Amino acid sequence: MGYTLNFAVVWRNFDLLLGGLGLSLGLAFVSIVIGIAIGLFTAFLLNAKRSIAHGAAVVYVAAIRNTPILILILFTYFALPQMGVRLDKLQSFIFTMAIYAGAYLAEVFRGALLGVPKGLREAGLAIGLTELQIKKSITIPIMVRNALPALSSTFISLFKDTSLAATIAVPELTFYARKINNESFRVIETWSVTCLIYVATCVVLAALLRLLERRMAIPR
Amino acid sequence: MNQSFLDVLWLARMQILQGLGMTLLISALAIVVGTFVGVFVGLALTYGATPLRWLARIYTDFIRGTPVLVLILASYYILGTVGVHLDAFQAGVLALAVFCSSHIGEIVRGALQTIHRGQTEAAKAIGLTFSQTFLYVLMPQAARQAMPSWVNTAAEIVKASTLLSVIGVAELLLTNQQIIARTFMSLPFYFSCGFLYFLINFGIERFGKYVERRLAISTN
Amino acid sequence: MTQLLSIKGLHKSYGKTEVLKGVDCDMQQGDVVCIIGSSGSGKTTMLRCINMLEDFDAGTIELDGQTIGYETRGGQRHRRNEREIAQQRALTGMVFQQFNLFPHMTALDNVTLGLVKVKKMERAAAVELAEHWLDRVGLLARKGHYPGQLSGGQQQRVAIARAIAMTPKLMLFDEVTSALDPELVNEVLQVIKDLAREGMTMLLVTHEMRFAYEVATRVIFMNGGRIGEEGDPKKMFHSPTTERLGEFLKSSGFS
Numbered sequence: 001m002g003y004t005l006n007f008a009v010v011w012r013n014f015d016l017l018l019g020g021l022g023l024s025l026g027l028a029f030v031s032i033v034i035g036i037a038i039g040l041f042t043a044f045l046l047n048a049k050r051s052i053a054h055g056a057a058v059v060y061v062a063a064i065r066n067t068p069i070l071i072l073i074l075f076t077y078f079a080l081p082q083m084g085v086r087l088d089k090l091q092s093f094i095f096t097m098a099i100y101a102g103a104y105l106a107e108v109f110r111g112a113l114l115g116v117p118k119g120l121r122e123a124g125l126a127i128g129l130t131e132l133q134i135k136k137s138i139t140i141p142i143m144v145r146n147a148l149p150a151l152s153s154t155f156i157s158l159f160k161d162t163s164l165a166a167t168i169a170v171p172e173l174t175f176y177a178r179k180i181n182n183e184s185f186r187v188i189e190t191w192s193v194t195c196l197i198y199v200a201t202c203v204v205l206a207a208l209l210r211l212l213e214r215r216m217a218i219p220r
Numbered sequence: 221m222n223q224s225f226l227d228v229l230w231l232a233r234m235q236i237l238q239g240l241g242m243t244l245l246i247s248a249l250a251i252v253v254g255t256f257v258g259v260f261v262g263l264a265l266t267y268g269a270t271p272l273r274w275l276a277r278i279y280t281d282f283i284r285g286t287p288v289l290v291l292i293l294a295s296y297y298i299l300g301t302v303g304v305h306l307d308a309f310q311a312g313v314l315a316l317a318v319f320c321s322s323h324i325g326e327i328v329r330g331a332l333q334t335i336h337r338g339q340t341e342a343a344k345a346i347g348l349t350f351s352q353t354f355l356y357v358l359m360p361q362a363a364r365q366a367m368p369s370w371v372n373t374a375a376e377i378v379k380a381s382t383l384l385s386v387i388g389v390a391e392l393l394l395t396n397q398q399i400i401a402r403t404f405m406s407l408p409f410y411f412s413c414g415f416l417y418f419l420i421n422f423g424i425e426r427f428g429k430y431v432e433r434r435l436a437i438s439t440n
Numbered sequence: 441m442t443q444l445l446s447i448k449g450l451h452k453s454y455g456k457t458e459v460l461k462g463v464d465c466d467m468q469q470g471d472v473v474c475i476i477g478s479s480g481s482g483k484t485t486m487l488r489c490i491n492m493l494e495d496f497d498a499g500t501i502e503l504d505g506q507t508i509g510y511e512t513r514g515g516q517r518h519r520r521n522e523r524e525i526a527q528q529r530a531l532t533g534m535v536f537q538q539f540n541l542f543p544h545m546t547a548l549d550n551v552t553l554g555l556v557k558v559k560k561m562e563r564a565a566a567v568e569l570a571e572h573w574l575d576r577v578g579l580l581a582r583k584g585h586y587p588g589q590l591s592g593g594q595q596q597r598v599a600i601a602r603a604i605a606m607t608p609k610l611m612l613f614d615e616v617t618s619a620l621d622p623e624l625v626n627e628v629l630q631v632i633k634d635l636a637r638e639g640m641t642m643l644l645v646t647h648e649m650r651f652a653y654e655v656a657t658r659v660i661f662m663n664g665g666r667i668g669e670e671g672d673p674k675k676m677f678h679s680p681t682t683e684r685l686g687e688f689l690k691s692s693g694f695s
Contacts, residue, residue, distance in 0.1 A: 066421035067414045068379035071393060075410040078400075082407040163287035167386060174290055181293075187301055191294035199285030341493055342540035342599075346554035346606055347530040349523065356553060360544045 020173035035101025043109035064103035239395030250316035258324020371428030533603030593624030
């Protein structure tokens with residue numbers, strides 16, 4: 001069966017695709033910001049002494065990391081209402097992604113925390129700083145720099161995962177790709193362009209994040 | 221009808237088991253094929269002549285820059301209508317296998333590159349050919365090195381298999397969704413479905429650690 | 441006394457830097473030749489050309505009647521194919537500074553691997569030969585141990601057994617004690633001395649001046665990619681004819 005390529009439909013709707021891309025990036029950004037806060041807090045709990053909070057953190061991380069994201073998304077949007085928590089599409093997706101990001105980032109930060117030399121805390125104590133001051137001025141800044149590469153790759157992963165918002169009809173990139181595909185049946189054109197948009201965005205994001213890493217790196 | 225969750229679960233047990241079987245089948249196929257192809261991709265990335273290496277690089281970066289859902293949708297629509305006419309199951313497994321191969325390719329490349337150059341030199345010095353060196357010296361060490369990442373990827377594939385529900389393959393998630401559509405019991409079924417995946421992935425993680433420990437004993 | 445090794449006009453460059461600028465070297469069977477010199481003088485490169493771990497740009501290396509690495513066909517210099525080069529490597533045995541034992545194999549398996557896969561020996565015969573050499577280096581009791589369970593000196597001795605079990609015509613030692621803790625150096629040097637006494641032909645790149653003085657039949661001093669001085673160690677070390685050798689000996693603490 002012959003198939004002649006015709007990109008016209010895709011170009012006509014390119015603004016929709018770009019709008020979807022913008023939303024995808026926005027969703028990823030908001031999710032990671034909230035996720036960083038959750039992840040930092042959880043990381044400290046994971047490295048702390050055994051307690052109920054520590055246990056809860058362990059369960060949280062293990063549960064989220066081992067459950068498929070799609071189920072988490074569907075659960076938040078369809079099942080939570082039955083517990084009285086009713087969120088709209090956008091809110092529920094961001095909520096899910098933030099929780100998801102938080103669990104992965106908790107592991108990233110936990111590792112980065114361990115990479116901060118213990119002697120630094122003692123040096124801080126020796127000059128009279130409190131534990132909280134040490135955490136703020138010494139531990140966290142070093143830890144964040146250690147965690148930057150993993151943070152970057154988590155962000156790019158998150159950006160790709162926003163494609164799942166299409167399953168609950170959030171108008172991001174994949175949603176529009178599907179729409180154009182179903183309306184025009186230009187299968188090869190639609191999906192090749194969509195793939196290229198994702199790949200190109202990932203490449204650009206990776207380059208930008210590498211630049212950021214270099215800017216923030218401790219000079220050596 | 222006011223059946224309880226457990227009643228419905230019991231009545232639907234065969235359906236759910238079939239869904240579970242489908243999930244495991246999809247995952248196993250994708251992992252096996254993906255690993256096989258991925259090893260060759262990894263070899264091409266490490267030892268290939270420049271054009272081959274570039275090809276492998278473009279393949280890997282393109283696949284890894286695209287969200288899994290988009291890969292699945294593209295495979296379903298393009299290969300389902302143009303040329304080969306694959307059904308949803310075949311298109312979905314193919315997409316997952318390709319996804320897996322790109323990850324395995326990177327893992328194999330990474331593992332091979334961490335092996336000290338001296339190993340190849342020592343093998344050369346006693347007269348081993350390249351294929352002998354690879355088979356007896358490099359691969360055993362690379363396999364041990366790559367094991368944790370490989371187990372990780374396998375777990376990712378199991379989680380990604382849920383996305384095949386979007387193209388109508390009757391794996392575990394879709395099966396549960398069909399039950400929910402009949403009974404409106406979103407909360408218990410999404411929860412139990414998620415819990416089942418958690419158990420599967422947790423099992424994979426434990427198995428991976430066990431294999432790691434056994435391999436470590438034999439080298440030290 | 442048969443001529444075993446003959447190197448003529450060896451040249452090698454890494455990119456624009458010429459590392460070997462025309463090196464000649466002849467060795468008879470039973471010779472123990474030590475190559476000394478400062479880093480960057482080309483001594484390790486010369487060693488690694490003999491078993492083609494490094495390609496070389498010009499010159500010839502003849503070992504046991506074979507032309508190593510390259511051949512002239514129709515007036516053109518051609519690099520031999522990988523299979524021929526692998527076969528030629530069986531003529532030499534090499535011991536590395538970093539030992540390079542295969543970490544996933546026991547000491548015994550490290551030694552039998554080449555015997556079974558390259559020399560195509562039967563497993564039983566290979567094990568017997570391997571155990572013989574492990575015994576000679578004093579490590580038969582450790583044959584089932586993995587490299588990670590052995591000390592540096594023990595690992596290096598296994599490495600020597602691995603190389604020599606292949607019955608090479610020429611043994612190449614590349615600074616084999618430089619990576620060892622001082623108290624482990626002696627056990628390795630002792631093994632090498634014993635092998636020398638039994639007539640093994642050896643070429644060693646080394647910093648161990650005392651060893652070279654006591655054991656070598658000849659010492660080559662390399663300087664800037666060329667042979668600076670060559671001769672009997674006892675004469676050379678007491679009365680170096682070149683200034684560079686004199687400076688080198690002084691900075692090496694040899695009086």
